[in-house]
Amino acid sequence: xxxxxxxxxxxxxxxxxxxxxxxxxxxxxxxxxxxxxxxxxxxxxxxxxxxxxxxxxxxxxxxxxxxxxxxxxxxxxxxxxxxxxxxxxxxxxxxxxxxxxxxxxxxxxxxxxxxxxxxxxxxxxxxxxxxxxxxxxxxxxxxxxxxxxxxxxxxxxxxxxxxxxxxxxxxxxxxxxxxxxxxxxxxxxxxxxxxxxxxxxxxxxxxxxxxxxxxxxxxxxxxxxxxxxxxxxxxxxxxxxxxxxxxxxxxxxxxxxxxxxxxxxxxxx
Amino acid sequence: xxxxxxxxxxxxxxxxxxxxxxxxxxxxxxxxxxxxxxxxxxxxxxxxxxxxxxxxxxxxxxxxxxxxxxxxxxxxxxxxxxxxxxxxxxxxxxxxxxxxxxxxxxxxxxxxxxxxxxxxxxxxxxxxxxxxxxxxxxxxxxxxxxxxxxxxxxxxxxxxxxxxxxxxxxxxxxxxxxxxxxxxxxxxxxxxxxxxxxxxxxxxxxxxxxxxxxxxxxxxxxxxxxxxxxxxxxxxxxxxxxxxxxxxxxxxxxxxxxxxxxxxxxxxxxxxxxxxxxxxxxxxxxxxxxxxxxxxxxxxxxxxxxxxxxxxxxxxxxxxxxxxxxxxxxxxxxxxxxxxxxxxxxxxx
Ligand SMILES: Nc1ncnc2c1ncn2[C@@H]1O[C@H](COP(=O)(O)OP(=O)(O)O)[C@@H](O)[C@H]1O
Ligand SMILES: [Mg+2]
Numbered sequence: 001x002x003x004x005x006x007x008x009x010x011x012x013x014x015x016x017x018x019x020x021x022x023x024x025x026x027x028x029x030x031x032x033x034x035x036x037x038x039x040x041x042x043x044x045x046x047x048x049x050x051x052x053x054x055x056x057x058x059x060x061x062x063x064x065x066x067x068x069x070x071x072x073x074x075x076x077x078x079x080x081x082x083x084x085x086x087x088x089x090x091x092x093x094x095x096x097x098x099x100x101x102x103x104x105x106x107x108x109x110x111x112x113x114x115x116x117x118x119x120x121x122x123x124x125x126x127x128x129x130x131x132x133x134x135x136x137x138x139x140x141x142x143x144x145x146x147x148x149x150x151x152x153x154x155x156x157x158x159x160x161x162x163x164x165x166x167x168x169x170x171x172x173x174x175x176x177x178x179x180x181x182x183x184x185x186x187x188x189x190x191x192x193x194x195x196x197x198x199x200x201x202x203x204x205x206x207x208x209x210x211x212x213x214x215x216x217x218x219x220x221x222x223x224x225x226x227x228x229x230x231x232x233x234x235x236x237x238x239x240x241x242x243x244x245x246x247x248x249x250x251x252x253x254x255x256x257x258x259x260x261x262x263x264x265x266x267x268x269x
Numbered sequence: 270x271x272x273x274x275x276x277x278x279x280x281x282x283x284x285x286x287x288x289x290x291x292x293x294x295x296x297x298x299x300x301x302x303x304x305x306x307x308x309x310x311x312x313x314x315x316x317x318x319x320x321x322x323x324x325x326x327x328x329x330x331x332x333x334x335x336x337x338x339x340x341x342x343x344x345x346x347x348x349x350x351x352x353x354x355x356x357x358x359x360x361x362x363x364x365x366x367x368x369x370x371x372x373x374x375x376x377x378x379x380x381x382x383x384x385x386x387x388x389x390x391x392x393x394x395x396x397x398x399x400x401x402x403x404x405x406x407x408x409x410x411x412x413x414x415x416x417x418x419x420x421x422x423x424x425x426x427x428x429x430x431x432x433x434x435x436x437x438x439x440x441x442x443x444x445x446x447x448x449x450x451x452x453x454x455x456x457x458x459x460x461x462x463x464x465x466x467x468x469x470x471x472x473x474x475x476x477x478x479x480x481x482x483x484x485x486x487x488x489x490x491x492x493x494x495x496x497x498x499x500x501x502x503x504x505x506x507x508x509x510x511x512x513x514x515x516x517x518x519x520x521x522x523x524x525x526x527x528x529x530x531x532x533x534x535x536x537x538x539x540x541x542x543x544x545x546x547x548x549x550x551x552x553x554x555x556x557x558x559x560x561x562x563x564x565x566x567x568x569x570x571x572x573x574x575x576x577x578x579x580x581x582x583x584x585x586x587x588x589x590x591x592x593x594x595x596x597x598x599x600x601x602x603x604x605x606x607x608x609x610x611x612x613x614x615x616x617x618x
Contacts (some may be wrong), residue, residue, distance in 0.1 A: 169370075
């Protein structure tokens with residue numbers, strides 16, 4: 001009984017800030033501007049399929065790159081001495097304290113056609129490279145912003161893997177690659193699933209990053225949705241339909257990841 | 270290096286952050302032997318084992334295996350296997366797969382893997398547990414899995430780091446016998462680490478007594494017990510009476526206020542020495558017949574014998590005797606020449 005009473009504020013919170021908005025989104029998605037039921041908003045979505053596919057591709061790319069960088073990094077971090085671990089953890093978190101827009105502006109000044117990187121290359125008679133306003137810049141921006149969300153859950157599981165288990169694998173004949181495949185990977189599945197979730201979800205629905213670093217040609221679903229609510233195309237009904245489809249797709253992706261992972265990941269997240 | 274030396278350590282130096290742990294350790298280990306590193310906690314036993322396994326690269330010095338220099342070989346290329354102190358089983362694999370781990374890496378045929386794993390599981394007494402999850406097993410069972418997992422690879426040398434440390438006394442005794450049996454039937458060289466002197470003395474062919482990174486003595490359990498080379502070994506191997514003495518000349522030593530005849534010679538004239546007398550080697554006699562006389566301070570029954578504390582000229586002797594004296598009683602003590610062990614006085618180290 002006590003537990004139920006203690007959970008009451010949480011339930012109120014859930015209803016107010018999760019269920020109600022979700023209901024509103026569903027309502028708008030299936031109605032016209034006049035409030036009549038319609039499926040047009042959903043079908044109209046087909047016209048934006050290329051943007052949708054691009055969003056998925058960029059998000060998958062960002063997630064994979066984050067995983068490839070974060071996995072060995074987290075492992076090395078988890079094997080460091082405790083005081084070094086704390087320092088490096090701080091360094092990983094540090095950029096997260098800086099405003100997200102500022103960080104992305106910083107990348108703009110770096111990547112611009114006459115930005116710092118191109119100026120540096122020019123010293124050696126190289127370039128200029130077209131970096132800003134490309135898909136690559138968008139993915140880079142996402143990797144930069146979301147990398148800590150991959151590192152932290154991976155680090156959390158890896159720090160629990162006993163060094164003697166790693167050594168046992170090496171002792172029995174594993175080189176580093178075999179040790180990773182046969183021991184590290186299976187034992188870090190919960191961290192992998194959590195990390196993928198925490199990077200993929202914000203990536204696929206990202207906006208601003210794509211607009212700032214990708215120019216007008218690399219818009220993502222998040223940008224389109226934002227335009228329906230705040231931009232000049234202003235269409236709550238279409239925006240809600242887009243959000244709903246995106247949400248369903250994200251949920252499907254995540255369920256697949258969890259089933260593949262086949263582990264309890266709650267404790268890591 | 271004699272021809273049946275399998276592992277040879279030459280001047281191994283290991284330090285952690287400038288703190289020297291092994292200051293230059295040299296040791297030859299013979300094939301098919303049961304060798305035990307014995308010493309107090311922190312003396313460098315595990316470090317030595319890890320140098321042999323390849324987890325620590327010494328700052329200087331070399332490790333030879335079968336005459337080949339393996340100092341810089343990574344662990345996975347060495348023909349040794351380790352039974353870790355905390356078992357270190359793979360939590361995501363069942364008993365069978367834990368034991369099969371090394372053989373699968375060698376890509377042996379499935380049929381051979383099956384038969385070797387099953388017979389090894391049987392050898393360590395875990396038949397029927399093949400599909401069990403290791404995390405749900407008792408300490409003793411996990412230890413058996415760890416031993417099977419290492420042994421199944423038929424290494425030339427098996428390293429065991431305090432493998433029985435976490436087990437209760439009864440199980441530890443059982444496993445000691447079992448490990449000795451396995452070592453004898455397989456003929457694999459065992460390098461065994463323990464801080465328990467009784468364990469070392471009962472199981473080993475050779476005991477290496479260590480202190481602060483130095484080897485104090487190498488010998489058979491009998492040698493170590495009966496002829497300790499210094500007072501550290503004597504004290505560590507068993508409770509002993511250790512007194513300061515002066516070696517007047519060959520076969521004559523003075524301690525506890527009088528001269529004794531002994532069987533030692535070859536010391537400098539008037540050399541200051543340590544004299545070691547085992548508690549069970551002192552004969553209790555009526556005060557009037559004793560070489561020494563003392564007052565009994567306490568008597569404790571220890572199951573087989575009585576342990577008595579006896580004060581004599583300011584020194585408190587420990588005596589093991591099958592006959593109890595009364596506290597406060599004046600008794601005589603006799604020590605035969607054979608029972609007096611003389612060693613050079615230890616420098617601070
Ligand atoms: N990785 C390490 N870093 C720093 N000091 C260590 C490390 N491993 C061992 N030591 C130190 O080296 C000494 C010997 O340790 P060890 O070989 O484990 O002793 P033993 O196994 O005989 O108890 C100890 O003082 C210990 O604190
Ligand atoms: Mg140790």
